[in-house]
Amino acid sequence: MxxxxxRYETVIxxxxxxxxxxxxxxxxxxxTTFGAPPNTQxxxxxxxxxxxxxxxxxxxxxxxxxxALAFSCRVNEACRFARKHYYYPDMPKNYQISQYExxxxxxxxxxxxxxxxxxxxxxxxxxxxxxxxxxxHEGTLETAQAxxxxxxxxxxxxxxxxxxxxxxxxxxxxxxxxAFRSVLIFLxxxxxxxxxxxxxxxxxxxxxxxxxxxxxTKVEIKNLNSFxxxxxxxxxxxxxxxxxxxxxxxxxxxxxxxxxxxxxxxxMRTKEFAHDYRYFPEPDLVPLQIDRRWVEEIRAExxxxxxxxxxxxxxxxxxxxxxxxxxxxxxxxxxxxxxALRESSQASGAGTxxxxxxxxxxxxxxxxxxxxxxxxxxxxxxxxxxxxVGLLQLIENSTISGKIAKDVFQKMFDTGQDARTIVExxxxxxxxxxxxxxxxxxxVMAANPKAIEDYRRGKKEAKGALIGQVMKETRGKANPxxxxxxxEDKLSQT
Amino acid sequence: xxxRKDVEHVARLTRLALTEPExxxxxxxxxxxxxxxxxxxxxxxxxxxPTSHAVDVVNVMREDEPAPCLPRDVALANAPDPxxxxxxxxxIIEE
Ligand SMILES: [Zn+2]
Numbered sequence: 001m002x003x004x005x006x007r008y009e010t011v012i013x014x015x016x017x018x019x020x021x022x023x024x025x026x027x028x029x030x031x032t033t034f035g036a037p038p039n040t041q042x043x044x045x046x047x048x049x050x051x052x053x054x055x056x057x058x059x060x061x062x063x064x065x066x067x068a069l070a071f072s073c074r075v076n077e078a079c080r081f082a083r084k085h086y087y088y089p090d091m092p093k094n095y096q097i098s099q100y101e102x103x104x105x106x107x108x109x110x111x112x113x114x115x116x117x118x119x120x121x122x123x124x125x126x127x128x129x130x131x132x133x134x135x136x137h138e139g140t141l142e143t144a145q146a147x148x149x150x151x152x153x154x155x156x157x158x159x160x161x162x163x164x165x166x167x168x169x170x171x172x173x174x175x176x177x178x179a180f181r182s183v184l185i186f187l188x189x190x191x192x193x194x195x196x197x198x199x200x201x202x203x204x205x206x207x208x209x210x211x212x213x214x215x216x217t218k219v220e221i222k223n224l225n226s227f228x229x230x231x232x233x234x235x236x237x238x239x240x241x242x243x244x245x246x247x248x249x250x251x252x253x254x255x256x257x258x259x260x261x262x263x264x265x266x267x268m269r270t271k272e273f274a275h276d277y278r279y280f281p282e283p284d285l286v287p288l289q290i291d292r293r294w295v296e297e298i299r300a301e302x303x304x305x306x307x308x309x310x311x312x313x314x315x316x317x318x319x320x321x322x323x324x325x326x327x328x329x330x331x332x333x334x335x336x337x338x339x340a341l342r343e344s345s346q347a348s349g350a351g352t353x354x355x356x357x358x359x360x361x362x363x364x365x366x367x368x369x370x371x372x373x374x375x376x377x378x379x380x381x382x383x384x385x386x387x388x389v390g391l392l393q394l395i396e397n398s399t400i401s402g403k404i405a406k407d408v409f410q411k412m413f414d415t416g417q418d419a420r421t422i423v424e425x426x427x428x429x430x431x432x433x434x435x436x437x438x439x440x441x442x443x444v445m446a447a448n449p450k451a452i453e454d455y456r457r458g459k460k461e462a463k464g465a466l467i468g469q470v471m472k473e474t475r476g477k478a479n480p481x482x483x484x485x486x487x488e489d490k491l492s493q494t
Numbered sequence: 495x496x497x498r499k500d501v502e503h504v505a506r507l508t509r510l511a512l513t514e515p516e517x518x519x520x521x522x523x524x525x526x527x528x529x530x531x532x533x534x535x536x537x538x539x540x541x542x543x544p545t546s547h548a549v550d551v552v553n554v555m556r557e558d559e560p561a562p563c564l565p566r567d568v569a570l571a572n573a574p575d576p577x578x579x580x581x582x583x584x585x586i587i588e589e
Contacts, residue, residue, distance in 0.1 A: 029561025038579045042569045043561070059558035089508050089583040136580065147582035151569075230589045276507060281546035289552045389513065 008207040008245070010238050012173045012214060013124075013165035016180055016232075017158050018190040019131065019198040020063045026130045026157035027054030027097065027285075030390035034196055036149035046130075046155030048092030052307075053284055056081075059287065060157040063189040064128050065298050067159060068181055070305060071123050073108030078192035081128075081282040088134040089149055093131040098160075100279040104290075110163075111307060113325075114172055121176055131156040155227030159189070161464050165204065165215075171236035174227045177201055182306045186331045191375060194226050201230055207241045207253070216241070216318045217251040221265055225256045237265050253424050304375035309334055317341070317355035332378035337362060340385035347389050357392060365409050381443045383409070399423065400430050404476055431478045434486065437470070440478070441486055444469045455491060463487060496524045 025032060028045035044052045068075050082100035108123040133154040137144040161180070167173045181199055184190040191198050201224040206216035221237055224230045236258075241251055255267040304312070310324035319327075327337050337358065344354045366388070370377045391408060394400045400408060400423055411422045423429060429436055444466060445452060453461040470483050501521045505512045512520060563569075566579055575582040 024558050024560045028564050029556070029559060029562040037566075038583070039566050039569050040579075041563050043563050047564075047569060055554060055556045057558050058555040061555065085507070089581075089586060133585070137585075144585050146575075146577075146582050146585055148577060149583055150580055276503075278507070286547055286549065286554050288553045288555075291553075492554065 007210060008238075008242050009210050009212075010234075011165045011206050011208070011218075012167035012170070012178060012234060013204045014105035014163045014167065014173055015202045015204070016161050016163075017131075017200045017202075018161070018184055018192075020060050020157040020159055020189055021191055022057055022059045022063065022157050024057060025155040026057050026128065026154055030155065033155050036152055036299070037361065038148075038152060041152040042154065042192065045091075045397055047151055048154075049093075051074050054097060054282075056285060056288070057157055060128055060159075061104070061290075062294075062298060063157075063187075064126065064159055065290065065295055066187050066302065067184065067189055068105030069160075069295070069299050069302060070187055071105075071108035071110055073105035073123060073126055075105045075290055076102060077292075078102060078287055078289055079104050079127075079183070080287045081285045082279045083282050084277045084279055085128075086277060088132070089147060090135045090154070092133070092151060092154060097282055098129035098279075099439050102287075106289075110176065110179055110183070112172065112175045114175060119166075119172070121166045121172075124162045124164050126159065126161045129158050129160060130154070131158045138455065165206075165218075170231045170238065173203060173234055174231040177230055178227055179306070181332060182328055182330075185375065186303055186305050186328075186334075188303070188331070192330075192373070197225070200225055203230065203234060205234055205241075206239050207238060207245070209245075217253050219251065219253065220255045221258055222255060223260070225260075229258060229260050232260075232263065233265060234426055236263065240265065242486065261318070282288075306334075311485050313355075318353075319355055319359055323356070323359040323363065326367070326372065327359065329373045330375050330378060332375040333362070333372050336366075336381065336385055340388055343386050343389040344392070347393055347459070354392070360387070361388060361392065361409075365406065369410075369413050383412050383415075387418045388410055394419050394423060398430055398479060400428055401476065401479060404430065428477060431474050434482070437474075437482060438486055438490075439477055440470055441466075441483070441490060444473060445478055445490065463491065496521055500524075565572065 020026075021031075022032060024030060025046055028043050028092075030043050030046055033041065045054055051488050065075055079099060081097050081104040083095040084098045084100070085092055085095045096292060103125045105126040106124065108126070109120045110123060111118050131153050133149050133151040136148040136150065138146050138148065161420050163176065167176055181192045181194075182297040184199070185192045193199070199483045203221045204218045205221060206218040208214065208216040217242070219237065221233055224233050237256070246253060252267075257268045258265050308329040310321065310328055313319045313324040313327070314321055327333050340362075341355060344358065365370075366381070366383065370381060372378065391405055391412065394408075395402055395405050400419075405419075408419050408422050408428065411426075412419060413419070415422070431440075448469065449465060451462045451465050455466075466487055467480070467483055470487070471478055471480070498517060498521060500514070501517050501524065504524075505517070505520070570576040570579070570581065573581045
């Protein structure tokens with residue numbers, strides 16, 4: 001890889017298909033619920049029956065415009081739908097309604113974080129189209145005698161966004177996809193769930209000898225359905241192309257499929273006619289003329305986007321950039337954090353560094369039990385922000401130790417109860433009573449004369465063993481700082 | 495002029511298995527259709543906006559409201575080989 005990277009320059013462009021979070025499909029009223037029994041969310045329009053008429057979903061256009069504005073694209077005044085023809089059993093009409101010459105929006109950019117700074121990646125176009133059905137194979141792909149088609153997904157609103165070939169490494173491509181996904185989630189136009197196929201990615205990749213002007217032959221790679229796969233597939237493909245060029249071979253312009261399980265790309269269709277889509281304007285849909293006032297209304301309601309939030313979190317809350325990055329992996333997580341901060345500012349005894357303490361607890365504890373990029377999981381967290389703040393208060397006022405707090409956190413997660421309820425029920429209150437602790441220390445000292453002897457002879461680590469005994473006796477509930485001080489007093493007295 | 499190769503190409507694109515006589519008949523018919531287009535092409539269209547629709551209407555949209563779907567047995571009524579609520583089709587062979 002590194003050898004190839006030094007001899008050749010890599011040029012990558014990404015096409016991302018995002019399922020829009022509309023309630024009904026792009027051109028008919030069928031619902032879009034994921035996981036419904038096969039073929040229960042279809043109608044004559046999305047089954048491609050003759051004589052039906054599609055009608056554009058206004059919300060899908062709004063989502064497209066919202067996204068276009070977030071990427072600083074030009075929203076075209078006039079746009080139009082077109083038929084893209086090809087045959088595949090997952091597409092009942094034998095054409096897909098898409099956009100061709102007059103897409104919804106063009107010419108934007110997305111800023112991504114790369115090693116040593118930020119880069120602006122051009123966005124060439126953004127258009128709306130409809131999804132196709134889902135094919136299931138009887139048995140394995142190799143031995144299947146038949147395929148089964150579920151048209152529930154057929155006609156679901158899709159937004160395709162094509163980047164310019166501005167990405168110069170597989171890592172940058174993965175970074176682009178991450179930034180892209182997070183913008184869509186913040187905009188609320190797509191749930192970003194890659195396992196469920198809400199976000200799908202194809203890549204165009206070519207390499208050329210470093211410093212040479214003409215672009216190399218580009219290869220399209222399909223089936224890149226996770227960040228990891230985008231990077232792995234592109235790394236494989238760059239290596240494959242470099243080896244071919246080194247061996248004096250020519251790169252063939254083709255479509256290759258990433259086989260994630262096997263870790264390689266394989267040639268898909270090489271016949272040229274596969275790309276002869278014969279686009280023409282969709283006669284069943286009249287053109288759209290996008291009202292400028294509508295665009296301005298949508299612009300006025302754009303939410304704060306991940307990069308802007310990160311900048312503000314660093315400046316206003318004093319968060320390290322790393323924390324801000326982790327928190328922006330989903331909108332729900334940022335909302336969770338902001339809600340916790342608000343709760344915290346109203347709560348009594350607020351510590352001086354609540355923003356950082358909160359982000360520590362979210363990163364090390366909450367994200368240990370919940371996937372941070374799962375909007376639904378974070379939104380329905382059994383530990384709401386208010387409960388997390390309640391737990392932190394118990395630490396700050398020394399009711400419980402930080403160590404016990406982690407156990408309480410787990411119990412809060414398991415039961416949905418707040419920290420105080422659990423601490424009181426289970427008697428976890430930290431022993432901060434000097435008299436009570438003093439008695440425990442006395443009995444521990446009485447039972448360990450050898451440790452005291454060792455300590456006096458200069459073996460200072462013997463004190464650690466005594467502290468350990470005290471913590472054990474109190475089942476972790478003793479205030480460690482207090483134990484340390486009391487023990488030092490007693491050791492110096494005897 | 496459309497030649498035999500063009501007709502074969504279009505036939506493949508549309509998944510039509512044409513016999514020899516059909517190929518020849520299609521070639522003639524397609525050429526006569528193109529001849530009509532040549533007549534149209536003679537009309538001066540300088541400065542005329544391309545038209546894709548005969549009606550002068552824009553922005554026909556619907557609200558994002560879910561509507562009832564077809565019962566599954568009705569959706570599958572015309573399927574030649576339904577299987578467990580799915581459309582069963584011959585295995586797909588990639589070209
Ligand atoms: Zn439908």
